Amino acid sequence: MKLTEAKAQFIQTWGSLGAQWGINRTMAQIHALLMIMPDPLSAEDIMAELNISRGNTNMNVRELINWGLVERVLIPGERKEYFSAEKDIWKVATDIARERKRRELDPIIKTLNQLQEVEGDTKDKHVKAFKDSIHNINKFAHQTDKTISTFIKSEESWFYSTLLKLFK
Amino acid sequence: MKLTEAKAQFIQTWGSLGAQWGINRTMAQIHALLMIMPDPLSAEDIMAELNISRGNTNMNVRELINWGLVERVLIPGERKEYFSAEKDIWKVATDIARERKRRELDPIIKTLNQLQEVEGDTKDKHVKAFKDSIHNINKFAHQTDKTISTFIKSEESWFYSTLLKLFK
């Protein structure tokens, strides 16, 4: 397989994976492209490689920066902005985990806590079934929250210990 | 908070959670509804509770059954079919993990394995960057695959040990 072909296939695979995960396809494709490129790319480069418009590029690059997956790189002597993606996939994973936890898990835990306070006679089987369900889901959510936090921290400590070694 | 209100809020929260996860909103809502109901519901019941059409109900219930999250229940003497959801959230989680692994992770691992065989001189930095990326992502994917398999198995063994206890 030729590099060009392989690149295209990787970008498209990563793109549909993103789509299934509720991440917009273009955003995932830009991320894929930046991950496999040795040097940072400009907005123009991205537009050309993926055949997308300026606005679309701008919007999705900004969102990737929000997620902490891409950063702006300034090349000395150049007016243009360049972008490059985190290439350590483990770090990518923990960044995504952190962001999804914040956006999705944290709000649902808040809601579940509220829902536990439903009034009503526990002898009513509808009330009982509801309370039981919420209770279990809540327990599960807290458990998941802890697991994800541990995962996120594992990355942080890896990061600091690597950093430490560099300066030792 | 009243039960009716709490129910509505739970269904709507679970629904938008599903939407963020690439699962269609109605499917997640039906699942939420069935989880908190003490008894199985008929298609008509679901239509009435969620204000959705017959076709929509049918399609999404079928999909939930595909995922193994809902089952058909026949009530003796009744012509209608009833549906009930798995209420053990831990089992729900492993079912979802199994299904997503099959649908998403397995195909991407297959693709990654192919992409590693890209031709080209490793001295070309584009080729090198590509190979390195794919290699790392592949390693990560295999690691993730193992972790998920362990998680899925944890449920199975929990299931069998519970079953065993029942018959001891």
Next chain:
DNA sequence: CTGAACTTTCAAAAGTATTTGAAAGTATGC
């Protein structure tokens, strides 16, 4: 075999999300 009770299908309609590109905005060097 027939008709009632129920389930499934599917094409059209409604609803959402994404993309475009031209126009407005901003920073930079002269």
Next chain:
DNA sequence: GCATACTTTCAAATACTTTTGAAAGTTCAG
């Protein structure tokens, strides 16, 4: 200050997904 190079915005257009409901299909008791 002003022209240039670049970035950002946003309303309209397009593409994609979901929902509807009437019609077709199935099942089963009598």
